[in-house]
Amino acid sequence: MTEYCVEARGLTKYFEAFKAVDHVSLLVPTGSIYGVLGPNGAGKTTSLRMTLGIIDPDEGTSRLFGGFKPQNVRHRIGYLPEERGLYPGMKAREAIAFMGALRGLDWGEGRRRAGDFMAELGLDRVIDEKIRKMSKGMAQMVQLIGSIVHAPDLIVLDEPFSGLDPVNQERLETLVRRERERGATILFSTHVMAHAERLCDRIAIIARSARRFEGTVDAARALLPMQVRYTPRDAAGDVAAMLPPGAERRGADWHFAIEGDAVEPLLARITASGHGVAGLSISRPGLHDAFVHIVRQVDADFAADAAVDALEESAA
Amino acid sequence: MTPVFRNIFVVARRDFLAIVATPTFLLFLLAPLFMIGMGALGGFGASQLADSARGAGRIVAIADPADIEPLRAADARLRDALPGDKPPTLELRVADADVDPVAVAQEKGADTYAVMSGPLAAPRIVEREAGSRSGAYLSLLATDVLRDRAAGAVAPAAPRFESLKKGGTSIAAQQGLGFGAVFIIFLLTLLLAGQSVGMLAEEKGNKVIEILAAAVPLESVFLGKLLGLLGVAILFIAFWSAMAVGGGLVAMTQLDPGAMAAAGAASAKAQAASAALGVAPATGWPFFVLIVLAYFIMSFLLLGAIFLGVGAQAGTVREIQMLSLPITILQVAMFSLCSGAANAPGSSVATIAQIIPFSSPMAMAARAATDDAKAVHLLALGWQAIWVALVIYLSVRLFRSGVLSGRSNWKFWKRGAKAAVAAAAAAEVAAHR
Numbered sequence: 001m002t003e004y005c006v007e008a009r010g011l012t013k014y015f016e017a018f019k020a021v022d023h024v025s026l027l028v029p030t031g032s033i034y035g036v037l038g039p040n041g042a043g044k045t046t047s048l049r050m051t052l053g054i055i056d057p058d059e060g061t062s063r064l065f066g067g068f069k070p071q072n073v074r075h076r077i078g079y080l081p082e083e084r085g086l087y088p089g090m091k092a093r094e095a096i097a098f099m100g101a102l103r104g105l106d107w108g109e110g111r112r113r114a115g116d117f118m119a120e121l122g123l124d125r126v127i128d129e130k131i132r133k134m135s136k137g138m139a140q141m142v143q144l145i146g147s148i149v150h151a152p153d154l155i156v157l158d159e160p161f162s163g164l165d166p167v168n169q170e171r172l173e174t175l176v177r178r179e180r181e182r183g184a185t186i187l188f189s190t191h192v193m194a195h196a197e198r199l200c201d202r203i204a205i206i207a208r209s210a211r212r213f214e215g216t217v218d219a220a221r222a223l224l225p226m227q228v229r230y231t232p233r234d235a236a237g238d239v240a241a242m243l244p245p246g247a248e249r250r251g252a253d254w255h256f257a258i259e260g261d262a263v264e265p266l267l268a269r270i271t272a273s274g275h276g277v278a279g280l281s282i283s284r285p286g287l288h289d290a291f292v293h294i295v296r297q298v299d300a301d302f303a304a305d306a307a308v309d310a311l312e313e314s315a316a
Numbered sequence: 317m318t319p320v321f322r323n324i325f326v327v328a329r330r331d332f333l334a335i336v337a338t339p340t341f342l343l344f345l346l347a348p349l350f351m352i353g354m355g356a357l358g359g360f361g362a363s364q365l366a367d368s369a370r371g372a373g374r375i376v377a378i379a380d381p382a383d384i385e386p387l388r389a390a391d392a393r394l395r396d397a398l399p400g401d402k403p404p405t406l407e408l409r410v411a412d413a414d415v416d417p418v419a420v421a422q423e424k425g426a427d428t429y430a431v432m433s434g435p436l437a438a439p440r441i442v443e444r445e446a447g448s449r450s451g452a453y454l455s456l457l458a459t460d461v462l463r464d465r466a467a468g469a470v471a472p473a474a475p476r477f478e479s480l481k482k483g484g485t486s487i488a489a490q491q492g493l494g495f496g497a498v499f500i501i502f503l504l505t506l507l508l509a510g511q512s513v514g515m516l517a518e519e520k521g522n523k524v525i526e527i528l529a530a531a532v533p534l535e536s537v538f539l540g541k542l543l544g545l546l547g548v549a550i551l552f553i554a555f556w557s558a559m560a561v562g563g564g565l566v567a568m569t570q571l572d573p574g575a576m577a578a579a580g581a582a583s584a585k586a587q588a589a590s591a592a593l594g595v596a597p598a599t600g601w602p603f604f605v606l607i608v609l610a611y612f613i614m615s616f617l618l619l620g621a622i623f624l625g626v627g628a629q630a631g632t633v634r635e636i637q638m639l640s641l642p643i644t645i646l647q648v649a650m651f652s653l654c655s656g657a658a659n660a661p662g663s664s665v666a667t668i669a670q671i672i673p674f675s676s677p678m679a680m681a682a683r684a685a686t687d688d689a690k691a692v693h694l695l696a697l698g699w700q701a702i703w704v705a706l707v708i709y710l711s712v713r714l715f716r717s718g719v720l721s722g723r724s725n726w727k728f729w730k731r732g733a734k735a736a737v738a739a740a741a742a743a744e745v746a747a748h749r
Contacts, residue, residue, distance in 0.1 A: 054529050056716070071533065075319070079530040085523025089334060101326045102531035104319065146527075 002066030005030040005154055005185035008051045010060035013043075020046045022210040023060065028187050028202075033180055035196040036189040038206035039295055044189040045082045047206065048158055051187075052079060064154060075104040078152035082159050082189075084143055088132035092118065092142045095131060099146030110149055117145040121171055137164050144172065148179060155179055157188035161195050173199060193288040205291060207298040220290040225257035226282050228266070233276030242269045253279070323532040327540025331515070332547040341548075345555060373404040373427035375450045376420055383436060383461060384408050390460040394453075403453040404429050417442045418478075430454050432475070436462055439475045446479035489595035494658040494682030497608045501615050501678050502651040506644070508549040509620040513627035513640050515541045516715075520628075534712045538628075542620045542708075549616060598688040607693050608681045614700040615677035619647060621704055622674075625711025629718060650675040658682035670696065673703035 006028035013021040021043040028034040038044045050057040053070030064073050086095050096117070097110030105113075118127045121141055131139055140163055148155055157176075161169050176186055176199060190196055196203055197217055205213040205220070213220055231253050232239050239254065240247055244266075247256035258266055263282060270277060285293075335341055377387050391406045404427075409415065417431040421442045429450035434440045436458040443451040458473035519525040519537075528537045597604040622643055630636045650672070657666035657679045669679035680696045 049526075052530055054526065074531055077530070079527070081523070081526040081530070083523040083526060085519075085525070085527055087330075087334065087518075087524060088522060089338075098326070098330055099527065099531070102323070102528065104322065143527075 002030055004028060004066075005032075006034075006051060006062075006064055006187060007067075008047070008060065008062040011047055011050045011057045011062065012059035013046050013050060013055070014058050019209055021050065021057075022208075024204075024206060024209075024211045025060075025214075026051060026187070026204055026211075027214075028185060030185055031180065031183060032201040033176065033186045033199050034188075035200035035203040036187065036206060037191065037193070037196055037203055037291060038189070039191060042206045043209045044206055045158055048156055048187070048189060052077065052156060075150070076153045078103070078147040078150065078155040078184075080144055080147040080155075080157045080160055084136075084140055084163075086131045086139055086143055086146075089130060091128050091130055092123070092134070093127050095142055096146045096149050099143075100149040103150040103152070105150040113149050114145065117149065118142075121145070121175075137168055140164060141168060141171075144175070148175075148184075151182070151184075153184055155184050155186045155188075157186070159190060160188055161190060161192055169195070193286070193291055197287040203287075205294050207295045208302060212294050212298055217287055218284075220287055220294075221284045222260070223290050224285040224293055225259050226263065227285055228254075228256050228258055229279070229281040230254045230256075230270070230277070231279035232270075233278040234274065237275070239273075239275055242273045242275075258282075320533075320536060323536035324540040324543060327528070327532070327537055328544035328547065331541050331544025335544070335548050336551065345552060348556060373429055374407045375404050375429050375454055376407045376409060376417075376431040377454060377457065378409045378411050378415055378417060378420070378431065378433040379436070381410050384410065386461040386464060387457055390457050390464065394456060394460060398453075404450060406457075432458065437471075437473055439473060440478065441475045442478045444479075446477070451475075451477055490598055490686045491659055491661065491682075493595060493597050493604075494661070494685035495655060497604075497611075497681040497685060498651065498654045498658050498678045501608065501612045501681055502647070502654070504549070504553065504612055505615045505619055506647055508545070508552065509616045510623055510640060510644065512542060512545050512620040513623040513630075513643070514633075514636050515545065515624055516628040517630070517633070517636060520631075534716060535708055538621070538624060538708050538712055542617055542624060545620060546613065546616055553612075597685040599684045599690060603690065604684050607684045610693075610697060611677035611681040611700075614697060614704070617704045618674055618677065618700060618707065619643070621707040621711060622646075625707060625714065628711060628715045646674065650678065654678035654682060658685075661686040673700060676700050 004027050006026055008024070008026040011021055011024045011026075012019070024043065024047045026034075026036065026047065036044050036047065046055070049055045050060070051062045051070065053062065062070055064070050065076065070077070087098075090098065093111050093114045096114035097105075097107050100110035100113070101107050115124070115127060118124045123138060123141060126134060126138060131142065134142070144157075144160065147157070155176075160172060160176075164172060173195065176188070180186055186199075188199075200217055202214070202216055203220060204211050213223070230243070235252065240249075243254055244256050244258055244262070247254050249255075270280075379387055387406070387408055395402055409420075411433065415433070417433040417440060421428045421431045421444065427444075429444050430448060430453075431442045432439045432454040433442075439455070439458050441451045441454055455473055455475045458475065459470075462473060463470045516525065519528060525537075528534075599607065623640070626639045626643060627636050630639055650669075653665070653669045653672070653675050657663070657669035657675075660666055661683065666679060666683070669675045670683060672679075676696055677700055680693060684693065
């Protein structure tokens with residue numbers, strides 16, 4: 001088994017004058033769940049499309065399963081695009097079998113598996129309904145089943161959770177985990193951090209067309225200092241003196257941030273100060289905070305660059 | 317089945333069923349009834365006009381002045397005495413050195429079934445069909461005049477029969493066949509291939525195109541769609557061919573109950589049909605029918621691929637409609653060229669029409685009617701297949717680089733310029749920084 005199921009390097013795409021994707025690389029370990037996160041319009045979908053060979057990159061390459069061009073291993077891929085699409089006149093069972101047949105699955109086997117999947121997801125009552133009669137969420141689940149009915153080795157899901165109610169989101173998470181247990185590699189994009197936090201082994205954050213972070217969820221969270229809420233038992237005297245600069249008092253509580261290696265020295269200072277501890281909470285920030293932090297930093301850098309450009313232009 | 321063919325088959329199957337398994341297909345299938353009804357009405361009117369203009373059919377006797385009245389009297393006697401259908405009206409002409417009986421038989425404005433000329437004892441009878449009742453009647457007239465004149469036993473006239481079919485006129489008829497093939501291919505292609513212009517609009521509208529593009533090569537999608545529609549066209553043609561054959565058989569049984577017994581004898585029917593038509597294409601009927609079908613398929617694929625490729629670039633129904641017109645004009649232009657080719661086999665016009673890929677199927681079908689060479693058709697089919705592949709390839713390239721990349725603008729010729737401007741701008745920005 002190869003180390004990386006997906007090896008996309010330096011993917012770049014221009015849409016006329018706009019650089020939609022700027023040298024994005026995605027290395028997805030085989031058998032992992034990998035999240036591509038980013039704000040709207042960051043270039044996630046275009047990156048995934050180039051990774052799968054649906055559109056050609058202007059620069060960069062994409063290889064799957066240890067060196068194959070995506071076009072040569074289509075039958076091993078399952079893909080749920082961002083813009084959902086099904087033939088409205090088709091029945092759910094036929095739509096799923098058709099999508100499987102496109103990837104080389106026998107029609108009869110596709111119909112049989114469609115029945116199994118639909119029953120598992122509690123949708124068996126609508127299996128012979130036409131797509132046009134289904135709700136948007138149901139149709140989305142049908143399309144998702146169609147993406148995995150041929151048991152692909154790589155499943156690529158573009159914003160799979162959008163449009164689903166919480167119950168179906170939970171079902172989808174279960175399905176994703178089960179597919180990983182089957183041996184599939186899952187690559188999905190989202191801008192909902194909770195799903196990524198619960199599911200992903202590794203993530204890439206894309207903002208302003210370029211990849212800004214790559215690593216585990218914990219590594220992303222570690223980009224931000226720990227958040228501390230301290231409530232002294234005895235607030236008399238100068239509590240702020242023993243706390244890091246920037247500590248902020250809100251009622252009886254003090255809020256401040258510390259690096260990971262500053263926890264024990266902080267505890268030692270509190271103990272020695274005699275203020276005591278009525279309450280103490282030290283926590284890592286969530287992926288949501290890390291994501292917002294990264295994206296804001298990128299935005300700030302862009303704003304600074306633009307200001308410099310404007311100054312240089314006016315000077316010239 | 318190889319993956320490529322399997323992919324094409326999956327797409328074609330879906331499209332075929334999506335079209336056929338709908339109530340609107342029934343309307344589509346029966347649409348020619350309206351055309352036939354209107355055509356029959358028009359044809360009936362035209363037939364009435366033509367009949368009134370030219371009168372009934374005729375037989376002609378070209379005789380010496382002395383034989384004119386005896387022939388007229390013999391005709392008056394025998395016409396009433398003959399059982400069954402009466403012979404066509406007898407037209408009598410005085411013999412002249414310049415009168416050519418074959419030319420008389422081919423005169424426009426009248427259906428001439430037989431022409432008798434020369435001495436009554438050994439007349440020359442030119443027939444429209446060999447062994448016709450009209451030729452025999454003219455021979456009988458000559459014998460009757462001789463018998464009346466001799467007032468006793470006399471040897472019957474010994475006519476020398478000629479059939480127009482053997483008289484070298486079949487080339488014109490074969491050209492007519494060629495033109496018929498051109499017209500049929502043009503009409504069917506116009507009616508059926510044009511539908512492919514909107515085929516990808518469905519996928520673009522319901523966003524299925526991305527699923528297809530991710531799952532199979534776009535070439536398979538395009539070719540699969542074309543073959544799906546071709547399947548519909550073949551079904552359409554088979555339905556109406558079966559209706560025509562069935563209708564013909566029913567008509568035959570109405571005329572002759574014994575014909576039902578012979579209905580199963582296909583080869584006899586083919587011969588009978590050939591005899592009824594009075595002409596056979598140079599390559600023979602079985603080969604001609606098959607090759608015309610093959611050329612229809614190639615013409616359908618060629619024009620369908622253009623329609624599909626252009627339609628794929630369109631973003632709205634209005635654009636699709638607008639883009640259909642130039643292609644239809646192209647079709648009509650090719651039809652005009654091929655009509656000229658059918659009427660002038662072996663000419664440079666015919667050669668040009670046979671080479672131009674979009675007129676080649678029609679022009680080659682016309683050639684099959686007048687030229688017995690068969691191997692050249694394999695070459696032509698191969699040439700046309702190359703162009704089908706080329707058109708699909710180019711259509712896919714345009715589609716990938718334009719629509720699928722999020723550029724809905726169908727003005728593909730502007731994309732290259734815009735990309736160059738973008739690259740230059742990017743380079744300038746990079747240098748500036």
